Amino acid sequence: MSLRLAVHTSTLKSVATTGSPGGSTMRAPAGSVVGLCSASATLCAMGMAFLAYWGVHEATPWRAVDVLIVLLAFTGFAALASVPWIVTTPVPEESAERVGAARRAFALGIAAIWLAAVLALVL
Template identity: 45%
Template sequence: MPAPIGSVPALSAASATIFSIGIAFLGYWGMYEPTGWRVADIIVFVLALIGFGCLGLVPWMATSPVESETSDVRIRIARHLFLAGVMAIWLAVAISVIF
């Protein structure tokens, strides 16, 4: 079954929006402060990088060619990458607030 019309631009725009929110979070979080990094800081940074990687792959995966026009395999993978990226970014935010 093909993906609904407009799902590729919407998915790409949503991933770019969450990506920019994550960048703003890292700038506000203070990864450039002169104090030493704790284990929680490293976990936050690694989760954010994983989230950025997933979100950065979403537009590429959503627009890559498929074997047939009715296949939505790449869109499904892009949706899973989007979900993983959002979860990783928001988990990083939650951990930074808690610790």
């Protein structure tokens, strides 16, 4: 039993330091893909609700600030909509993951939509 425990402990140490037994790269957590996909869809829906509430459909003429707000929001929507595509794109190597690129697209989408919302409230 002690031999089995020693082997198991050394395997756990190698997994903790390298990310996989015998591997040298650290993999993303198992729920990262699902979490990024669902969070991007949720924030996309919240951004669309913001645009509907803000009044894109009003009959008043648009100012330059209004166009900037809509462009920022659409940029955020494009970034958030691309997150599931980026994170689930097949990769040629097992070690290459797209989670980092998807997280950057997610952050860009959040920043653009938040900036659009703040500009809409302030201006």
